[in-house]
Amino acid sequence: MQIQDLVKHIKEKKSFLCVGLDPDLDKMPSHLTDSPNAIFEFNKQIIDATHTFCVAYKPNMAFYEAHGIEGHVALQKTISYLNETYPKHFTIADAKRGDIGNTSRMYAKAFLEDLDFDSITVAPYMGIDSVEPFLKVDNKFTILLALTSNEGAKDFQLKQMQSRNKNSIDFEEISLFEQVIKTSQTWSNAHRLMYVVGATQTEHIQSVRNLAPDAFLLVPGVGAQGGSLSQVCKYGLNENIGLLVNSSRGILYASKGKDFADAAAAQAQKLQLEMADFL
Numbered sequence: 343m344q345i346q347d348l349v350k351h352i353k354e355k356k357s358f359l360c361v362g363l364d365p366d367l368d369k370m371p372s373h374l375t376d377s378p379n380a381i382f383e384f385n386k387q388i389i390d391a392t393h394t395f396c397v398a399y400k401p402n403m404a405f406y407e408a409h410g411i412e413g414h415v416a417l418q419k420t421i422s423y424l425n426e427t428y429p430k431h432f433t434i435a436d437a438k439r440g441d442i443g444n445t446s447r448m449y450a451k452a453f454l455e456d457l458d459f460d461s462i463t464v465a466p467y468m469g470i471d472s473v474e475p476f477l478k479v480d481n482k483f484t485i486l487l488a489l490t491s492n493e494g495a496k497d498f499q500l501k502q503m504q505s506r507n508k509n510s511i512d513f514e515e516i517s518l519f520e521q522v523i524k525t526s527q528t529w530s531n532a533h534r535l536m537y538v539v540g541a542t543q544t545e546h547i548q549s550v551r552n553l554a555p556d557a558f559l560l561v562p563g564v565g566a567q568g569g570s571l572s573q574v575c576k577y578g579l580n581e582n583i584g585l586l587v588n589s590s591r592g593i594l595y596a597s598k599g600k601d602f603a604d605a606a607a608a609q610a611q612k613l614q615l616e617m618a619d620f621l
Contacts, residue, residue, distance in 0.1 A: 357613075357614040365416075435461065438465055441468065449475075488550060503515070519550075533556075561578065593610050
């Protein structure tokens with residue numbers, strides 16, 4: 343997928359909503375959990391109900407890997423269904439991978455080539471050689487963890503450090519997450535980088551946007567985690583929209599009854615209508 347295709351889809355839908363596909367058997371409707379294909383059937387009904395209101399889907403790998411081979415089969419069925427039935431939707435493998443180069447090459451092959459996701463989330467803290475294999479895959483995107491929405495983000499990501507100013511011998515104080523973005527913007531194929539920035543970190547989104555003015559930001563944390571959509575839009579929107587705002591639990595588990603898909607659609611539409619106002 344080309345970035346202009348994503349932007350066009352966003353403008354057509356008046357939505358930059360990403361639906362997180364995190365199927366938790368303990369939260370899924372009881373009438374589905376006894377099915378041998380419970381995870382895929384749940385995902386399929388959620389996708390069919392919400393595709394009108396969103397532009398992206400983000401399966402979180404943990405919710406599939408926890409079920410071994412059955413979970414992997416459900417993931418394969420889910421991404422195949424998305425690519426075949428709703429090919430305009432941007433797909434994100436929320437895998438949070440990141441390892442030495444030859445291992446990253448295998449992760450890139452597995453998710454971006456074999457499963458054919460449009461993008462993958464990657465932890466950047468092993469540096470350039472751990473990220474380059476993902477960036478080398480044509481027409482695919484790498485989404486670096488920059489500033490996450492969890493409580494522990496402050497343990498490392500917000501730590502202050504010295505960084506040399508460009509074209510200067512002077513140093514400045516910046517946060518570690520800012521250094522990650524600043525450095526990654528110098529890498530080959532940096533135009534295929536996106537960044538994860540938590541919606542609960544709105545006071546830092548403007549800094550992220552200053553460092554990566556053209557990049558898309560994947561923003562989790564709106565809804566169940568308490569992030570503010572208006573604040574995200576205030577600081578994060580750019581000329582090409584530049585935002586994918588994710589909601590998972592607030593949509594997936596709006597109901598535990600047989601109306602779960604209709605309830606999910608209502609929550610997705612609610613967010614879409616709010617996004618349309620900002621666009």
